[in-house]
Amino acid sequence: MxxxxxxxxxxxxxxxSWWIPSVDxxxxxxxxxxxxxxxxxxxxxxxxRRADLPPGPRSWPLVGCLPSLLFYSGAIHEIFHKLSQRYGPVVSVDLIFGRRVVVLHGFDVIRDAFHQYPELNGRPSLSVFEKVLKGGVGVVGATGDLWKTQRRITLNFMRDFGLNKPVFEDRITTETQHMLEEMRKHGGQPFNPSHLLSSAIANVICSVVYGSRYEYSDPRFVELLRAVYRNLELMGGATGAILFMPYSHLLASLVPMVRECLDNMQYVCDFSQDVLEHHRKDFDRNNLRDFMDVIIKETTSSKTNVTINDLHGTTADLFAAGTETSSTTLQWALLAMIVHPEVQGQVQEELDRVVGRDRLPKLSDRHRLPYTEATLQEIQRIGNIIPLGVPHEASSDVTFRQYHIAKGTLVLPNLWALGMDPELWPEPQSFKPERFLDETGQNVLKPDELIPFCTGRRACVGEQLAKMELFLFFTHLLHQFILQKPEGSPPLSFRGVGGISLAPQPFEICAVPRR
The missing domain is CATH 1.10.287 (Helix Hairpins)
Known part of the structure; x- marks a missing residue:
């Protein structure tokens, strides 16, 4: 002992001892x-606390470390960062009802955990979503052989349907042109770009997953977006702590927000099922059109270990991850360009010099646009949209850096703290694209420490798609418009608002057409 x-x-x-009873x-x-x-x-x-647990604040029955955390201010990723300054790079925190979380800080610690310790690459179960999916689980939440199969299906789908090929670039360009036209309708007057960016990015995903795009005002499309974004918001708040508890679906009748989360997931699955049924009518396994056809082909194969409910989960994963993350990054990009008009001007000068005014930028232009590429990397660093990554879970007991991490422990990388580390990025609060350029200004630096899509086996499978979208949407916007802060509008802030992702506080822009 x-x-x-x-x-x-x-x-x-x-x-x-004073309470020991007498013999009578x-x-x-x-x-x-x-x-x-x-x-x-x-x-x-x-x-x-076990002596070999990662250090952290005192835990109490039922409420975990909540009483201790009340002494700290800021968003949860900021609080975890403050704890790391006191306890070290590996911090242990207990949630309500004893659910333990280990938070990792520093590039070496995060890389070591997710590259060298397969036991730390599991995923927590979300019983609310599994109830909707009738036991199914998508690629983000799958583990073991099911995850390997889901990952293979997803990567093959992206490869076969044109990732890094002209056909996929054409899909994105089609949507950017719809978005640019909607922006022109504002005539340079103030508007909030959030919904427009979300709708445009979502339609790129819809075109490859469902086989068609939707009008931004289509009621079913609007409701689909609302359901996805609301669930991401719920998962990032207090409801998220409940959702990650075992058997959380049993609380649906008691906790309204858990019920809401379940209903939203049901809507997304019903939407996909309706599209799938239409696809069955003219399905041709030799001519696959989109992910719906991939689902039909996979689930009619006698050799597969996935079910239709698993692939409905993957559809929801593709839509949620592929829409929210890219559109939120673009919101940060627009905010940065308004706050730093000198950077916006340099990007536009480079676009005009390299691309010209007669056509829109293409992916083939990227290597000739170093300042633009550096600006995008700085946007991803300072506007780190998934501050604590997608939660990992220890699949078995493991000793990591002399600390005991028990099976079932949630493991979170503090990517926000990594992006704000002054030892890696001098003056981290300052927006400096040049930090990603060499001394000539002509070559883009790609430091290993910049990991907005996380790292290791469970890094985002849609990373390349997201980078394509971000480059084309960003360059098309700045090629066509000067982005300005509306006169008399509130001061702009780089302090994000919570959810499972970190979005800018609501803001408006004026998109003035360039000549």
Missing amino acids: HTSTQNHWSWLADKV ATATDTTALFVGVAVFVTVSWFCI
């Missing part, structure tokens, strides 16, 4: 004594 534990029990014995105590008194001691021992046991 550890020395600290022995000392604890000695202290406990002193505390309860009644049975009721004796029962009360044992109940009281049992409760006291149980409470004390919960408050003891």
Whole structure:
């Protein structure tokens, strides 16, 4: 037994010795004594930390570390960063009802955990979503052989349907042109770009997943976006802590926000099922048109280990991850260009010099646009949209850097803290695209420490798609418009608002057409 534990029990014995009954105590008194001691021992046991656990604030029964965290201010990723400054790069925090979280800080720690320890590459179960999917799970949440199959299907789909090929670039360009036309309708007057960016990015995903794009005002499309974004918002708040609890679906009738999350997921699955049924009518396994056809082909194969519900989960993953992350990054990009008009001007000068005014930028132009590429990397660093990454889970007990991490522990990389590390990025609060250029200004630096899509086996499978979207949407916008802060509008802030992702606070822009 550890020395600290022995000392604890000695202290406990002193505390309860006065309560030992005399020989003539009644049975009721004796029962009360044992109940009281049992409760006291149980409470004390919960408050003891194993000596080899990662350090962290004191935990209490049922409420975990919540009382300790109330002394800190800021968003949760900022609080975790403050804890790391006190406890070190590997911090242990208990959520309500005893769910433990280990938060990783620093590039070497994060890379080591996710590259060298396969036990830390599991995913937590979300029983609310599994209830909707009737036990199915998508590529983001899958583990083991099911994850390998889902990942293979997803990567093959992206490859076969034109990722990094002209056909996929054409799909994105088609949507950017719709978006640019909608912006022109504002005539240079103020508007909030959030919904327009979300709709445009979502339509890129819809074109490859469902086989068609939707008008931005289509009621079903609007509701689909609302359901996805609302769930991401719920998962990033207090509801998220409940959703990651085992059997959280049982709380749907008691907790309205859990019920709402379940209903939203049901809408997304019903939307996909409706599209799938239409695809069955003219399905041709030798001429696959989109991911719906891939689902039909996979689930009619006798050799597959995935179900239609698993692939409905992957459809939801593709739509949610592929839409929200890219559109939020673009919001940060627009905000940065308004706050830093000198950077916007340099990007536009480079676009005009390299591309000209007679056509829109293409992916083939990227290597000739170093300042633009550096600006995009700086946007991803300072506007880190998934501050704590997608949650990992320890699939078995493991010793990591001399610390015990038990099976079922949530493991989170603090990507926000990594992007704000002054040892990696001098003056991290300053927006400096030149930090990603060499001394000539002509070559883009790609440091390993910039990992907005995380790292390791569970890094985002849609990373290349997201980079294509970000480049084309960003360059097309700046090629066609000067972005300005509306006169008299509130001050702009780089402090994000929560959810599972970190979005800018709502803001308006004026998109003035360039000549």
